[in-house]
Amino acid sequence: KAGVTQTPRYLIKTRGQQVTLSCSPISGHRSVSWYQQTPGQGLQFLFEYFSETQRNKGNFPGRFSGRQFSNSRSEMNVSTLELGDSALYLCASSGDPGTGGGGTFGSGTRLTVV
Amino acid sequence: GESVGLHLPTLSVQEGDNSIINCAYSNSASDYFIWYKQESGKGPQFIIDIRSNMDKRQGQRVTVLLNKTVKHLSLQIAATQPGDSAVYFCADTVRSGGSYIPTFGRGTSLIVHP
Numbered sequence: 001k002a003g004v005t006q007t008p009r010y011l012i013k014t015r016g017q018q019v020t021l022s023c024s025p026i027s028g029h030r031s032v033s034w035y036q037q038t039p040g041q042g043l044q045f046l047f048e049y050f051s052e053t054q055r056n057k058g059n060f061p062g063r064f065s066g067r068q069f070s071n072s073r074s075e076m077n078v079s080t081l082e083l084g085d086s087a088l089y090l091c092a093s094s095g096d097p098g099t100g101g102g103g104t105f106g107s108g109t110r111l112t113v114v
Numbered sequence: 115g116e117s118v119g120l121h122l123p124t125l126s127v128q129e130g131d132n133s134i135i136n137c138a139y140s141n142s143a144s145d146y147f148i149w150y151k152q153e154s155g156k157g158p159q160f161i162i163d164i165r166s167n168m169d170k171r172q173g174q175r176v177t178v179l180l181n182k183t184v185k186h187l188s189l190q191i192a193a194t195q196p197g198d199s200a201v202y203f204c205a206d207t208v209r210s211g212g213s214y215i216p217t218f219g220r221g222t223s224l225i226v227h228p
């Protein structure tokens with residue numbers, strides 16, 4: 001079956017702009033989590049959505065937001081981009097996150113802010 | 115400004131050797147632990163997990179050891195192969211809102227020489 005699909009794969013934005021990234025989970029998975037990966041900070045949890053509700057949130061400013069649709073697809077938005085937002089953004093989907101397993105990751109969206 | 119790349123610990127081994135990758139965590143409340151493998155250009159891939167009520171778990175060619183007293187995890191890879199070359203992350207997780215929320219280690223780069 002198809003894996004987790006993230007679009008676009010690469011994105012270049014200008015400081016101050018906003019950006020929306022998309023994640024299509026594995027069919028049947030209702031949980032989608034988002035992560036930011038940078039050389040300086042490593043891999044960090046952003047937030048998790050389950051059945052269209054944000055269930056958990058990491059320690060990121062309010063410029064980072066997300067949502068989940070009824071088909072479980074998820075988007076994350078970053079407003080007023082800063083140079084430090086340049087990162088690989090990863091999403092992971094899970095059928096039942098309560099059983100563990102960490103979810104299945106997509107290949108990420110590489111965002112560069114100039 | 116110029117970004118500074120993360121200097122990951124690196125483990126270089128010969129093909130066929132056993133590899134041991136170590137990870138420390140700080141949260142005493144963590145109750146579930148995961149090891150991931152990340153190849154260049156891809157998202158993290160689940161390798162093996164272990165719950166806090168266990169101290170050892172074995173998979174195919176991999177073994178995870180957990181020492182809760184000193185908050186230490188290790189991943190042992192038997193008969194390391196060139197295809198094992200990747201960055202390896204540990205994650206300790208806490209249960210929140212029906213999910214396991216991870217905190218990731220900084221990663222170790224494993225290089226396997228043929």
